[in-house]
Amino acid sequence: MHNLSEQNFIQQLSIDCVIFGYRDKKLQVLVNKLNFNGDFWALPGGFVYHDEDIDKAANRILQERTGISEIYLDQFYVFGNAKRKNLNFIDALIALNPQMLLNGEKNKEEYDWFTKRFISIGYYALVDINKVVPQKTDLDESIQWIDVRELPQMIIDHNAIVSKALESVRLNLDEKRLAFNLLSETFTMKEAQELYESIFDKPFARNNFQKKILDLNVLERLEKKFTGAANKAPFLYRIKK
Amino acid sequence: MHNLSEQNFIQQLSIDCVIFGYRDKKLQVLVNKLNFNGDFWALPGGFVYHDEDIDKAANRILQERTGISEIYLDQFYVFGNAKRKNLNFIDALIALNPQMLLNGEKNKEEYDWFTKRFISIGYYALVDINKVVPQKTDLDESIQWIDVRELPQMIIDHNAIVSKALESVRLNLDEKRLAFNLLSETFTMKEAQELYESIFDKPFARNNFQKKILDLNVLERLEKKFTGAANKAPFLYRIKK
DNA sequence: TCAAAAGTGTTCCTTCTACACCCATGT
């Protein structure tokens, strides 16, 4: 593990990130599988340096995991149940990975630091999945995109954090023009519609959707996209600068 | 001061409460004036015990300050700027109150605990102002209701916290039926309208307002209220159980 | 009988929804 216990970070405070991407007509979340025996899944997260804004900390964590900066992100909720501890998870981990205890002193410190009750600030991020190269840390066995509706059971309350994040995204989608952060720079109206449908998990009428989106007055129409298919070629759109 | 430094609380984490009440056709906020020389105003706030849910902590703080339980409250934002410290405020305080330094050791601990950077979770509460008996702590010179549009300059970012709270209340007012928490148990439609007008700081059309509120289908109509005025007596309403 | 304020109805306009039609494209 890192030098978590060395007091560089604010104690008992963490940040958990729900990073949304969109591919294959599915809304996906970036999650990592922890590098231990047993199935331990978690959201990317981290801690806050003593002299660091929490927004900056969230940005840093996101950059570490996705490789890109200038990510759209928003704080959406604080999870502060008193029982929010890594303790149960750590004990299950140690039962399956007894070698973890070998290092004595050092690990004892880590253990004490890490098993306290944590308050976690939830951030959601919306990224163009094609620009992201997921980065695992040495705590992770792997990091991958998983369909938001097919997530495995995750540690502590991370599944609940994802639910709350999705709820917040839905509430803010139109007002803050969030959706377009999930698409590549140019896209067709159909792609935008399929994105909406995967976020809200319901169909939209094609003509009315187009009208609604264009009435937002934030898109500019570019050239047509010829796919070779035997039908009218759709226009490409881009967010107005 | 209290035994803040005795590690009963989670470090560097606070809760600040924006307690809204309504009287004299004005939306008011409960604020306290600190018990030192100089004009130091602050929102009621507190800290979180190690074994306490953050929602419970907010409830406890509210109960201490208002004397009532069963308060409607909602977490609305986390304020986590790195420069969020009591340091400047404390130094100004000490300059005006040099006697504070006399107690040596004990106060040094307090000083160290209290001058660190704090992350604060904002909660707003909506109360029936008639049921509240504001309670000051021994840190306060006074505690009082002040019109939300006439608040003095407060310490750190407390004015910004109030702004953000008001914004959140406006967003959630209809969806969560928040408004009626601010009125006494029975009220006339005019009173409800005046409350809305003070929250949104704009007038509503009388007839349309009545239709909108009754269409919510959450109120029951009671007897008429005869005031002695030379006009038609309005009905009283109450929230349906 | 009158003024003041409450209650209710109606029209107009904007917005949302559903249906229909036409157009471009490659086979």
Next chain:
DNA sequence: ACATGGGTGTAGAAGGAACACTTTTGA
């Protein structure tokens, strides 16, 4: 020519805003 999918127009429904009218109350 034809099937396929994209773009646009329009009528009907629903919701909100503005206006008008009636009712109740105490002086």
